[in-house]
Amino acid sequence: MQAALFYFFAALTLVCGALIILNRNPINSAMFLVLSIASMAGLFVLLHAFFLAAVQVLVYAGAVMVLFLFVIMLLDLKEEDRRKFNLFGIITGVISVAAIAYISFAAIRSGSASVSRTASDIEGGTLPLGKLLFTNYLLPFEILSVLLLVAMVGVILLSKKDLK
Amino acid sequence: MPLHYYLIFSALLFAVGLAGALTRRNAILVLVGIELMLNAANLNFIAFWRYSPDPNAIQGILFVIFSIAIAAAEAAVGLALIISIYRHYKTTNLEKMDSLKG
Numbered sequence: 001m002q003a004a005l006f007y008f009f010a011a012l013t014l015v016c017g018a019l020i021i022l023n024r025n026p027i028n029s030a031m032f033l034v035l036s037i038a039s040m041a042g043l044f045v046l047l048h049a050f051f052l053a054a055v056q057v058l059v060y061a062g063a064v065m066v067l068f069l070f071v072i073m074l075l076d077l078k079e080e081d082r083r084k085f086n087l088f089g090i091i092t093g094v095i096s097v098a099a100i101a102y103i104s105f106a107a108i109r110s111g112s113a114s115v116s117r118t119a120s121d122i123e124g125g126t127l128p129l130g131k132l133l134f135t136n137y138l139l140p141f142e143i144l145s146v147l148l149l150v151a152m153v154g155v156i157l158l159s160k161k162d163l164k
Numbered sequence: 165m166p167l168h169y170y171l172i173f174s175a176l177l178f179a180v181g182l183a184g185a186l187t188r189r190n191a192i193l194v195l196v197g198i199e200l201m202l203n204a205a206n207l208n209f210i211a212f213w214r215y216s217p218d219p220n221a222i223q224g225i226l227f228v229i230f231s232i233a234i235a236a237a238e239a240a241v242g243l244a245l246i247i248s249i250y251r252h253y254k255t256t257n258l259e260k261m262d263s264l265k266g
Contacts, residue, residue, distance in 0.1 A: 013173075021180065108168070
């Protein structure tokens with residue numbers, strides 16, 4: 001059951017990822033990104049990170065995607081025109097991709113025994129996470145909130161029409 | 165599922181995101197490719213956390229929470245930059261943005 005779900009979500013994520021890139025209409029690309037993110041959340045659930053799956057759906061499929069769609073519609077983007085390929089680009093691209101693929105394939109083949117044992121009792125629940133976040137990791141947490149504030153001020157400043 | 169299935173999957177997802185960031189000419193879709201790459205990295209963190217020998221260590225999840233927050237901030241700033249560049253050049257085609265001075 002778990003294996004079937006893993007293959008299903010992995011295939012869905014990769015197919016949607018490929019469709020994001022191949023689609024020439026930006027709105028369709030953004031919609032496929034929503035689907036890809038949602039199936040990634042399914043993979044998070046398979047890894048017992050339940051809270052993160054919820055965060056993934058809320059933050060990515062909710063907030064970030066609304067931002068992307070809003071900007072695409074605000075700028076009224078048209079479909080991209082088809083890219084022209086030249087022979088030199090195709091040859092060098094295929095050679096470099098094949099080299100990288102060979103290196104990673106050889107690295108995967110020569111790897112030692114696989115890890116398949118999971119500690120079955122660990123859960124990505126909110127209680128230990130919250131305890132750790134507000135004790136040991138309080139400083140990074142506060143720095144992150146300042147970073148978000150800085151990003152918000154920066155976004156308002158950048159997207160203002162005139163800075164006077 | 166063994167750990168390396170997740171690692172190979174996240175490497176493939178990273179490659180898809182990298183291909184998107186390198187081949188698309190629309191600046192917004194380059195940002196989408198970067199988001200895919202960040203997601204692949206997040207999946208690696210969670211997979212390593214899940215298969216870690218220490219059951220009480222949930223630092224992997226904390227890293228992913230921080231990384232999601234930073235990715236959201238990055239997407240907002242990137243899109244604001246695209247809007248202000250669009251006001252100037254009237255395009256989001258990256259190949260037409262070829263001067264720093266404007």
